[in-house]
Amino acid sequence: MLSNVLRRATVVVIDDVPANLRLLQSSLHTMGLGQVKGFSNSAEGLTWLQQNSWDLLLLDLDMPAPDGFAILEALRDRDRSAQQVILVTALGDAVSRRRGLDLGGNDYLTKPVDLPELLLRVRNCLDLSFAHRLLQQERETLEMRVEERTARLRDSYQAVIRALARAADYKDNETGNHIMRIGETAALLGRAIGAPATWVELLRLAAPMHDVGKIGIPDHILLKPGKLTEDEFDIMKRHARIGHDILADSGRSSLLELAAEIALNHHEKWDGSGYPGGLKGEEIPISARIVALCDVYDALRSSRPYKQGWSAEKAQAYILSQSGKHFDPAGVEIMAGLFDEIEFIRASLSDP
Structure with a gap:
């Protein structure tokens, strides 16, 4: 293992005395080092170090400027474990040693050098350097594998979520693109209110599940073409709690907790006339207030077998008219500034 390390290593020597430089280089070659670079001009040596990969x-x-201390200062941002420095100098006083080590030297030898000791220290430093590099590579490989597995799990998780949401919407004559539009539009509003990016992403994924409770509503009510009776509407309103109950049993999933919150509250109204809890104003979670706006606007704009979709102008006028009634006034104001972007989302995710 060590012989492979030596063959692969790049060692640089900077010493302004040519005789010292030749002695160190020849000694290092006897160790079997693969590449030894020597510089008697310290400025040239520093330039090479800054532009190339090296190990020791x-x-x-x-030395004349830049001296060794200046070179250490210039290399202060290097990875000191991967790129080690042995200070080989005639400056043997305690102040110089402390300064050199404080500036980033890993080891210190005073001249005249005991060559066997120097070679042992070179071996030790290279061994530490390559061990550090190997650990770094293994850590990066492990992190990449974890990221790949996390991505696969997230994709699978999202696929199940989308399937669950589509199951509810297909049952209600909605489309897969409808639920995607709700997610993207909700995320658009979430970003506009300045919500954290992590929460916005959760909202984008959770919003499409707002009507999952419709799975529990009988078809003769859910698909009835005409107006529902009072008793039928009471049954229809149960979908909010059914959706919450389906999603709330989610352990520690922040995504499903948010989805459950939206499913339960997206039919609440700002003036307190909504269901199932009759919540009013800011009692309604912000997530549900956002989804309510997105859901109603998309429903108004969409054509279905039993209705013709409204024009953008008519749907937007309705949203504005419901400020402070059905919808959060602040949310309506933000949405009004995003109508063009919302229409772009609709166009890019249009129904078949």
């Missing part, structure tokens, strides 16, 4: 630097401190 043997650095003199007492």
Whole structure:
């Protein structure tokens, strides 16, 4: 293992005394090092270090500018575990040692150098450098695998969510694109109110499940073409709690908790006349207030077998007229500034 490390290593020597430089280079070659770069001009050596990959630097401190201390300062942002530095210098006083090590030196040897000791320290530093690189590579590989698996799980999770939402909407003569539009439009409003990006993404995924409770409503009521009787409408209103109950048993899933909150409250109205809880104003969760706006607007604009979709102008006028009644006034104001973008979403996710 160590012989492979030596063959693969790139070691740089910077010493302004040519005789010292040749001695160090020849000694390193005897170790079987694959590549040894030597510089008697410290400025050239620093430029090479900054532009190339290397593993170990043997650095003199007492040199014409830039001296070793200046080189250490210039390399202060390097990974000190992967790119190690042995200070090889005649400056053996305690102040110089402390300064050199504080600026980023990993080891310190004073001249005249005991070559066997130097070679042992070179081996140790290279061994540590390559062990660190190997751990870093393994960590990056592990992180990549975790990210890939997380992405696969997230994709599977989202596919199940979309299937569940589509099941409810197909039962109600809605379309798969309808639920996608609700998600994208809700996310658009979420971003516009300045909500955190993580919450906006949860809203985008949760909003399409707002009507999942319709799975529990009998077809003769859900699909009735005419106006519902009072008793039938009472049954229809149960879909909000059914949806909540389906989604709320979700353990620690923040996504399904948000979806359950939306399913329960998206038919509440700002003036308190909604259902199932008769909540009023800011008692209604912001997520449900956003989805209510998106759902009603999309429903008005959409054609179905039993109705013709409204024009954009008519639907937008209705939304504005319901400010402070059905809808949160602040939400209506924000939506009004986004009508063009909402229509773009509708066009890009139009019904077949």
